[in-house]
Amino acid sequence: xxxxxxxxxxLWENSGLAxxxxxxxxxxxxxxxxxxxxxxxxxxxxxLVPIAFGMLLANLPGADVMKDVTGGFLGSFGEEAxxxxxxxxxxxxxxxxxxxxxxxxxxLIFLGVGAMTDFGPLLSNPVxxxxxxxxxxxxxxxxxxxxxxxxxxxxxxxxAMIGGADGPTSIFTATKLAPQLLAPxxxxxxxxxxLIPIIQPPIIKALTTKKERAVRMTQLRRVSKTEKIIxxxxxxxxxxxxxxxxxxxxxxxxxxxxxxxxxxxxxxSETAQNALMNTVTVLLxxxxxxxxxxxDFIKLRTLxxxxxxxxxxxxxxxxxxxIGKILYVLxxxxxxxxxxxxxxxxVPMAARVAQNEGKKYDPANFLLMHAMGPNVAGVIGSAVAAxxxxxxxx
Amino acid sequence: xxxxxxxxxxxxxxxxxxxxxxxxxxIGFLLVFLILGVIALFVKLLGAVFxxxxxxxxxxxxxxxxxxxxxxxSDRSDGSVTLTNVTEEEAALIMAxxxxxxxxxxxxxRFDSIRLLEDEx
Numbered sequence: 061x062x063x064x065x066x067x068x069x070x071l072w073e074n075s076g077l078a079x080x081x082x083x084x085x086x087x088x089x090x091x092x093x094x095x096x097x098x099x100x101x102x103x104x105x106x107x108l109v110p111i112a113f114g115m116l117l118a119n120l121p122g123a124d125v126m127k128d129v130t131g132g133f134l135g136s137f138g139e140e141a142x143x144x145x146x147x148x149x150x151x152x153x154x155x156x157x158x159x160x161x162x163x164x165x166x167x168l169i170f171l172g173v174g175a176m177t178d179f180g181p182l183l184s185n186p187v188x189x190x191x192x193x194x195x196x197x198x199x200x201x202x203x204x205x206x207x208x209x210x211x212x213x214x215x216x217x218x219x220a221m222i223g224g225a226d227g228p229t230s231i232f233t234a235t236k237l238a239p240q241l242l243a244p245x246x247x248x249x250x251x252x253x254x255l256i257p258i259i260q261p262p263i264i265k266a267l268t269t270k271k272e273r274a275v276r277m278t279q280l281r282r283v284s285k286t287e288k289i290i291x292x293x294x295x296x297x298x299x300x301x302x303x304x305x306x307x308x309x310x311x312x313x314x315x316x317x318x319x320x321x322x323x324x325x326x327x328x329s330e331t332a333q334n335a336l337m338n339t340v341t342v343l344l345x346x347x348x349x350x351x352x353x354x355x356d357f358i359k360l361r362t363l364x365x366x367x368x369x370x371x372x373x374x375x376x377x378x379x380x381x382x383i384g385k386i387l388y389v390l391x392x393x394x395x396x397x398x399x400x401x402x403x404x405x406x407v408p409m410a411a412r413v414a415q416n417e418g419k420k421y422d423p424a425n426f427l428l429m430h431a432m433g434p435n436v437a438g439v440i441g442s443a444v445a446a447x448x449x450x451x452x453x454x
Numbered sequence: 455x456x457x458x459x460x461x462x463x464x465x466x467x468x469x470x471x472x473x474x475x476x477x478x479x480x481i482g483f484l485l486v487f488l489i490l491g492v493i494a495l496f497v498k499l500l501g502a503v504f505x506x507x508x509x510x511x512x513x514x515x516x517x518x519x520x521x522x523x524x525x526x527x528s529d530r531s532d533g534s535v536t537l538t539n540v541t542e543e544e545a546a547l548i549m550a551x552x553x554x555x556x557x558x559x560x561x562x563x564r565f566d567s568i569r570l571l572e573d574e575x
Contacts, residue, residue: 183501186494193490200479207475213461216475279564284504291500295493302489424556437490444489448482452461 079121083354091115091349094251104254104409107227110342111250114349117153126350127151135161137240153350156343160246163235165344166228167312172337173228173407173439174316175329179291181433184280187395190383192437195403196445197379198223202372203449209364214238217449219365222249223372224442225256225404231348232309233446236454243351244362248369250348253406259370260377260401260413267381268397272388274421275396277430288321299444305454306447313439376404380434402431405438539570 072078094112098105117125128134129150131141135157148155159165182188199220206216218238221230222245230249234242252259264273292314300307319329351357384400398417402410414431461470461478537545545568553560 183497186497186501189490189494189497190487193487196483196486200483203479203482204472204475207470207472213470213475216470281501281505282566283501284508287500287504291497294496294500298492298496299489303485424558440493441486441490444486445482448485451459452478452482453459 074122076121076123081121081355083358084119084121085354086358087115087119087352087354090352091119094254098254103257106341107250107345108254110345111247111254111349114153114346115247115352116349117346118350118353123151125151125153126157126353128154134158135239135242153347157347157350159340159343160231160242160347161235161239163232163308165340165347166232167308168336168340169228169344170309170312171316172332172340174292174313174318175320175332176337177313177317177320177407177436177439178432179288179317179436180283181280181429182436183283183287183291185430185433187387188399188433189437189440190387191380191400191403191434192405192439192441193403194383194400195376195380195405195434195438196224196441198372198374198376198404199442199445199449201375202368205368205371209368212238214453215241217453218245219368220372221245221442221446221449222252222365222369223376223404224438224445225249225253225373225376225406225410226439226442227253227344227348229309229405229442229446231344233449236450241365243348243357244365245369246348247352247357248366250345252369252373253409256404256406256409256413257416259373260404260410261417263374263377264381264398264401264414264417267378268385270421272385272397273418274425275388275393276422276425277396277399277427278394280429285321285323289318292317292321295440299440299447303444303447303451305450306443309443309446310440313443373404377401380404380438396425396427396430399427399431399434403434403438403441405435405442407435407439408432410438411435535565536567537569538567540568544568 091112094108094115097103098108098112117123126136127150128136128139129142129145130147131139133141134147134150134154136154142149200223202223203216203220206219207213211219214237218230218234218236218241221233224230227246227250231242231246234245238245296307296310296314299310316329316332319325319332380400380403381397382400383403384395384397387395387400388397396418398414401417402414404410411428411431411434415426415428418425418427461474465474535545535549540548545565548568549560549563549565552558553563556563
């Protein structure tokens with residue numbers, strides 16, 4: 061009888077249920093909601109589903125997918141080293157997490173984004189760059205708010221980058237400035253990017269009139285192939301001279317774009333756009349999600365970062381729309397302010413939101429290509445903003 | 455990569471006041487505008503150069519001696535469409551769908567190219 065009791069006790073103590081904390085339960089529920097939003101509501105499923113699943117894996121008790129036996133060598137904080145254990149005995153996602161920690165994944169994502177980006181709309185309408193710059197407002201507002209809340213300048217700068225709506229850039233900056241905050245920053249950045257269709261429309265509606273939202277924009281001019289080849293090389297060189305700290309991200313973005321446009325590296329471009337991008341998206345998404353272990357994640361400070369990130373995102377959208385309104389007045393109604401919201405650099409989600417919002421007020425209005433200009437300008441803008449913050453604080 | 459943090463080289467480890475933070479935020483925001491503004495000017499210049507080049511290489515317009523031609527019938531469109539990995543039937547279908555869903559007659563729409571995109575990533 062005693063043996064049976066001991067066995068049952070042992071079974072219970074080694075079961076997942078015994079190790080389950082309320083924080084894990086909360087995060088499991090959040091992961092279920094994210095999976096629902098990604099699969100059922102189709103909110104950026106390519107990003108949200110891997111993140112949600114990573115979150116699910118990290119909060120399954122006893123699974124230890126993010127266990128670090130090296131005592132921090134693989135990027136954990138506060139975990140003690142297991143004597144005699146080798147690094148490859150760590151959790152599988154912890155080992156993959158090295159790609160996030162080293163900024164390899166964010167840079168590879170930028171390579172893929174570059175290969176998928178057509179800078180044509182930006183080249184045919186250079187005013188897009190102004191909208192892309194304006195939509196970085198949230199970064200600086202969040203930076204000020206974080207300083208007021210008592211975060212260090214490095215932490216404030218890392219958190220502020222969530223406002224750029226650019227996951228890879230946020231991760232890149234956080235690893236350099238505040239690695240201890242990488243998990244909540246990465247999660248907030250990617251979650252808000254996925255939730256753009258929910259966050260942006262009310263802000264657009266609140267800041268614009270019905271007449272402004274219904275503006276039809278004129279057809280874009282044709283851009284020659286040579287212009288498209290010169291652009292990535294020239295922009296990278298130009299930015300590198302002014303802000304060398306932006307080069308790792310911008311360099312990969314422009315390399316990807318050059319592979320796409322030069323016409324002689326189709327195979328490389330194809331790989332960067334598809335196989336490489338898909339592989340890195342899965343790995344990055346699942347690793348980012350796995351950083352959200354309830355026990356470490358549900359803290360007042362973490363929730364503050366998530367809230368600040370949302371505020372940054374809102375201000376960035378507002379900045380783009382407000383400059384869009386100014387351009388609407390200056391051009392006598394030729395620019396639809398909605399495309400300003402696409403200046404946040406979540407490509408192409410933000411441009412799609414602009415297209416959908418425009419269509420609500422005029423079903424025959426096609427803003428997508430016009431919104432792609434500020435959208436890709438936002439990618440350059442957020443890389444520049446990150447370069448500035450790195451130069452100031454790293 | 456390691457950079458010299460400008461803030462720490464100026465102020466050491468002194469805590470950041472709101473005034474300093476505001477200054478940094480304003481400079482940072484203006485710098486983004488400056489750099490993207492310079493890129494915009496460069497793009498404008500590039501566009502102007504290529505536009506003038508295209509105009510020079512374009513054939514001179516044929517002097518018109520006859521009366522201007524009548525406008526094309528309202529149910530037809532002119533020009534050509536570049537098709538990439540799309541059959542003519544598929545292109546016709548796409549054009550018809552766009553015309554139907556927008557309520558704009560085909561004669562008022564201009565299609566430059568129709569290209570098969572890879573699955574969205």
